[in-house]
Amino acid sequence: MIAVDTQLLVYAHRADSPFHSAAAARMRSLCLGTVRFALPMQALAEFYAVVTHPRIYRPPSTPAQAVAQVHAWTESPACVVIFEGPSAMARLWETAEEAKITGPMVHDARIVATCLAEGVSTLWSADRDLSRFPSLRTENPVVG
Numbered sequence: 001m002i003a004v005d006t007q008l009l010v011y012a013h014r015a016d017s018p019f020h021s022a023a024a025a026r027m028r029s030l031c032l033g034t035v036r037f038a039l040p041m042q043a044l045a046e047f048y049a050v051v052t053h054p055r056i057y058r059p060p061s062t063p064a065q066a067v068a069q070v071h072a073w074t075e076s077p078a079c080v081v082i083f084e085g086p087s088a089m090a091r092l093w094e095t096a097e098e099a100k101i102t103g104p105m106v107h108d109a110r111i112v113a114t115c116l117a118e119g120v121s122t123l124w125s126a127d128r129d130l131s132r133f134p135s136l137r138t139e140n141p142v143v144g
Contacts, residue, residue, distance in 0.1 A: 003038040003082065003115045004030070005125035006046040011142060013051055013061065013069050019126070022142035026124070031076035038082045038120055040111050044070055084110065088117040099132045112136050 004027070011023035030037045048070070051061040061069075074081055091113035101109055112133045115123055122137045123130060130138045
C-alpha cells in the first residue's frame, strides 16, 4: 500500500505550489482508483497546520478550505486513514534507533512507524529527510 506524506498533500491543495499540477493529478489518480492508499493522521494534521498558517501562505487557506480538502481525499473509497496505535509505538523506538535520529526528526519517525505498523510499503514524499529511514521505501512521484 502507498501512503502520502504532508508536502505532497500541500502541493496538491495549493495552486500556488510549483508542483501543484503534478501532485493534484497524483492525488486525483489515487482517489479515483481502486487500489487502497493511506493517509497518515499525522500528515493530515500537519497539512492543516501548514496550509492555514498565515506566515507560510499569503493568503493562507481557510480552515474550511483545508477541512474540505481533507474530506475530499478521505471520502474516496480507496483511502484509509492510518493512526498511531500500540504496534506503531514499538516500531517508533526501533525506527528511531535504526535511523539514529534525535530531536525534531522524531516527527518523521512517527509517520514512518505508523506506516510500517499499518503495512505501508511505499511512502510518497517530497521530504528528503525520510530517506534516512531504510525500513520504508520512499519516492517522490512529482519530481522526475
